[in-house]
Amino acid sequence: MIAMGGARLLVERNVRAYRRQWFVFASGFAEPLLYLLSIGIGVGELVGRIPGPGGELVTYREFVAPGMLAAAAMNGAILDTTFNFFVKLKYQGVYDAMLATPLRPFDIAAGEVSWSLLRGAAYSAAFLVAMLLFGLVHSWWAVLVVPAAVLIGFAFAGAGLGATTYMRSWTDFDLVSAALVPMFLFSGTFFPLSRYPGWFEWVVKATPLYQGVALERALVFGALDWTTPLHAAYLIALGLVGVRIASRRLATLLTA
Amino acid sequence: MRAPAVSSLVERELRVFVKIWHASAFSAFGMPVLFLVAMGVGLGGLVDDRPGAAAGLSYLHFVTPGLMVAASVQQAAGESLWPVLGGIKWDGRYVAMVASPLTPVDVFAGVLAWIAIRVAASTVAFLLVATVLGGVVSPWGVLALPATVLCSLAFAAPTSAFSITQENEVPFAMIMRLGVLPLFLFSGTFFPVSNLPGALQPLAWLSPLWHGVELARHATTGDAHWADLAHLAILLAWVTGGWLWGLRTFPRRLTP
């Protein structure tokens, strides 16, 4: 209980820090929408029908929208927990100040992750509304789209936070984009895995973003099967491992 | 502005760059190539099931110049935001420069020269890979290089003239998100401007990126038009406008 209280204090701090930059927060809604309009609708006009998760033919915009939602959840979580977290850790000394109070390293890790998830939930809810307006939602299971996005955010926030505690300088961040961009482009977000050779399909299926995309797509189309809970379990496990590593590492980094 | 002065500034950037080139190699070169494979080949396969959908070109031919110019413009915009403000605000290296015989205008010219060099280098690399992948059909494609550099300067000149007037980096994320990203997505890069709703098409014509993409596309497909002269003139106008603006803002900030 104390732990969650500590995390809440950190979220409060971030809300306060963001209050003067609310428009930065607000502009976060725009990004996935712009992608949906450009790639989903614009490029979608150029594409015929393709097979959806249940095997039936769907339009390209229907296909790509859940993928973009998952990718946006990943990007948001990674941005918060790598780039922004690193600035606070190394340059602003935000955490040094916090650890001079009763807060513990775990509170910081849990707080940053919660903060990221709250923002992510707001963004994905807005995106879901946009999908409804464009008529891209076909199942009542879609009410679980936002919780699923939170799971994706949790997985990547945990992983991002854990990884950031090992980073020494800005150059290390290129590793982050080197991992992220290929995942963003090739995890079944923009085109079906059927376009790959068989072995590569399995590589892609092992990535966390694929798990997220598959989960979101299953919910939006109501095409759930036995793999659906496995996707969710994968994401939760990744997040837990990351947060655990991060709070351990933070303790050594900040209290050395 | 004197050539030796500008070259000493470019030398400074090179000196930093040779140590960290591998860091930016991915974002400047690897990322566009991944986009090319994903969009041109992966997504392109879906588009080409409907022949002639992308302005009569195969999607790979269509999207190659679009991605090339769009990626360069993103690079140029990024380079003319944070690093420029940093030069006056964070490490004060511009302050050190103008304490030497260099003038604020030399500094401005140095910023633009360096961006042009960086963009040119990544564009050459991209053109080579794109040619291997079959994205460039005409030998006139070499002219896509000057077109891309010019288009990048059309962004970099006004953007750096603006950055130097700023006190903090808060507006920069907004510029990237609400300025550069929409241009990236809707300037005829991923789908023809003619597919935009009619009312929005004139907006795309305002975008310098669209003019650059058109020029580069006519080069890589070997299909020149009289309209290209107009595209060229408009890009030159952007560069000149930005240059004239910077002639005011750089001295005002660096030698108040």
Place this chain on the structure above:
Amino acid sequence: MLESLVDATGLTKRFGSFTAVSGIDFHVQPGEAFGMLGPNGAGKSSTMRMIGCVSPVTEGHLRILGMDPAVDGPAIRARIGSVPQEDTLDTEMSVWDNMVTYGRYFGISHALIRERADELLRFFQLIDRRDDKVDPLSGGMKRRLTVARALINQPEMVLLDEPTTGLDPQARHLLWERLYQLKRSGVTLVLTTHYMDEAEQLCDRLVIMDRGRIVAEGSPRELIDRHATREVVELRFASTEEQERSVPLLEPGSPRVESLTDRVLVYTSDGEAALGLLAEHALQPTSVLVRRSSLEDVFLLLTGRQLEE
């Protein structure tokens, strides 16, 4: 007589409607160490930036090395060295690369830069750190590097804006010692400071600045002789009430008495007599210090305020 290196008359700097430097006159002669002493906001940096040709003159006459900064900025800057108040080191580079890159801004050849950079880094005791990044260096090292870098073009005159502010005593003494050697080698120094000991240590001649104006000028010795008494008695009392009671008692016997928040300063040629006066009224200070007057006292006497608040 040699031509002055800096020649300022009625020099004025305004930012919008705010006047930072208000019509000051001064001249810097070749080979001297010229100081500007004044509290924060006095206009020292604004003046230095005008001398360094990185800030246009609003009004008045300014010639540096006989040239007009508005016309010959680059030519002037080529012949001076500049150490601004905030370090402007290139944090993306090593110590050595900072030297080389800065030298290149002056168009100096690589070979010559290598030679000079090596010598300068040795002189400023930075040679062991030549391949280190700048960021992890201590404040004193960064400052020494900024000074070393400013000397890469073998300037005739070096501008030092608060060279030791924020450094610990040891780092300050090291820098003072190096600057002193520099001065002996014939380089003209123009420096600003709000430390009176720095001004006393380094300056042959100085101006005292306050609110954009020069309030006094001379060598440290002259200024003290002219504006202060030989001795100062510093008195501290157990209570404010006692301190307040003491002031009217002391005033008739001394040319000047200053009551500060924590102590009373009695400017007098005879400290003993002043103390005797207090004893007569059964006033016992908790501490008594008789010392020689300093530039700090000159500033206080001229402006009624302290250098460092």
